[in-house]
Amino acid sequence: MDDKILAASSKHPKPVDRVFQYGTAGFRMKANLLDSVVFRVGLVAALRSRKLGGQTIGIMITASHNPPEDNGVKLVDPMGEMLENSWEAYSTDLANAKDEDLLKVYKGLEEKLKVNRETPARVIYARDTRASGPALVRALVDALQATGSEYTDYKLLTTPQLHYLTRCTNTEGTPQSYGEVSEKGYYEKLSEAFVRAMKGKKTVGTVTVDCANGVGGPKLHELVKYLKKGSEGGVDIKIINDDVLKAESLNHECGADFVKTKQRAPPTSKAGNNERCCSLDGDADRIIYYFNDPEHGFRLLDGDKIATLAASFIGDLVREARLSDELKIGVVQTAYANGASTKYVEKSLGLPVACTPTGVKWLHHAATKFDVGVYFEANGHGTVVFSPQALKAFRTKDPESPAQAAALETLRALADLINQTVGDALSDMLLVETILAHKTWTPREWDLTYVDLPNRLVRVEVKNRYLFKTTDAERKLVEPQGLQEQIDALVSKVRDGRSFARASGTEDAVRVYAEAATRGEADDLASKVAGLCRQEGIGS
Template structure:
């Protein structure tokens, strides 16, 4: 379904009697100085006619460098919000009974999804399975199930959004539709669970292929000794987990660390 179709049907997705005064306010979108912010401006009036007021910041129309200090990549990697923008991250929202006809029973994640989201999905009664990092792997795994949710920024629902590329604009409206259907404010959604503190780093290397992983990139099998050292250090931190994987596009190694405290996550990484 195209983004324009989402604009037209957004209000129609909400059954009568499901609208709530709790769903109020303005959606502030960080365009990261990319093409999405400019495109969103085109549909702003149509969205407002459907009851969704949007303010787009960092559109790129007045200059600015793509993804410099803004955007989704900046927020999870640095755990910071751009000084001029209120951002939201549509990582995951889940209900074990999305509808009477299609109960949600499977959650598909990468190991780099926050551990708090994994715990939350399990508490809702979902079976969580993991894949290597990348939308193509998430979609391949999720397509094996009738109804599934990929909790790494992409919700794979056939014919609703383009799961092949992530499709952030349509995904944004899908989240808005879910919140309206549930009668939730974004604040109530945010209280479902709280992410554990984490840190992501990149380490430049001469040859990224020297690092080989297994089990959905959760274990390093080459070089020998790295995984054992990581396990020993991770065991010293409450709720700790740490993963290392080679990049698919750059000659770097990605490091992800997560613990109960931010300074410990920084040290672990």
């Protein structure tokens, strides 16, 4: 095996003077720098699988909402969760090893982790629609072949589909079986659960779905084949921005990040007033809703609004099922959550809120501390996690009334409809459609549950994002020194002010968030804090 690794590695040399870091979304950068990184991620996957006794590890090649010329790669652990923390460091070490030291570092990890080479290694992988994907897959396959791994190529998938398949593969034939191990199994599980969750309720009108010209387009077209029409108790979906043939159109003036950052609909959207619209991101793990209000114009229903909608609905169901005393429900947010949403969850819904650093792995981990953990980042990435106790209670509770029986039935359906491995735009869309149908709400009624404080997100390009270090769930900067005090001074001058700056987990940029009582104050605060970040002499 050593000779094979050396020979294969020589075809994928590491770029000189590049330092790689496994971050929130794995490795992500310009695609032309990724060849050696993807090869070495293949080596890590083989190690991880063998360490876990031959369980299957997933690898996804995607850069989500980044521009078309970028790409990335990340590892998925056996239950469809993010890679275990300590292995992020091993991945980083291997990615940064000099070519001549690679085998030594690899064997050092093998020794340190007591990995037995005789144990089978099993890996599944997929990619999004980026033009650079096929070449990176070839680098990955070279590593898997060199390490004697068994592997399955699922070709084009959304990121959540790859997470789903990883979990299904590892639970097949066990009491924890998560579903059929196929893309078809994914569509069948979602569509069947949607029918059970809707239970005779009806959606009103059409939902327009912007697929960011990414992999979500063809996959949503496929899912639609399994769904009933709105008149039959399903949902009518109009798909836009589903061009995956023109590589440069990915995320261009469309997608969840565009809508959230620009606070306007994609130019291609022709939806009428008060019509439901939503946007996916490039790999379909994020979703945000929005609509056009005849009086107030564009209205965004972001991850905060989705989280509060889900928490409110599931909270009501748990009460109706008479499980409130047995199950603890909570909402997990990041510093990007709008202050008004936090207040609504705590005061109106009476539920606890936990705040974590940005990054799905932190939110997901905190959500598992609850029996029903609802987490969404404001950017639209999130899901609901149910504890084994909750799932058992949904199955075994004896209903004493038709209303209680109906609530339990809906909870069981939601547990199948929601992709509990990771945020999933397609699954989350069906969840939102289910809840709006049950509540008979228009998007305007949903929007009015609470009024967002005006906010602005500004991206500041920097030469080295690692100079910006934070504490308190990323709400305070500790470095560069003195910068936080200057931000605090600006915040103190506006009503309901809040602002923070943090390094992006995926690119050399600092993201500045600001909110205040009025749009003008929020914009001004964001602009001034962004200016401070530039003044540090680091920004451009």
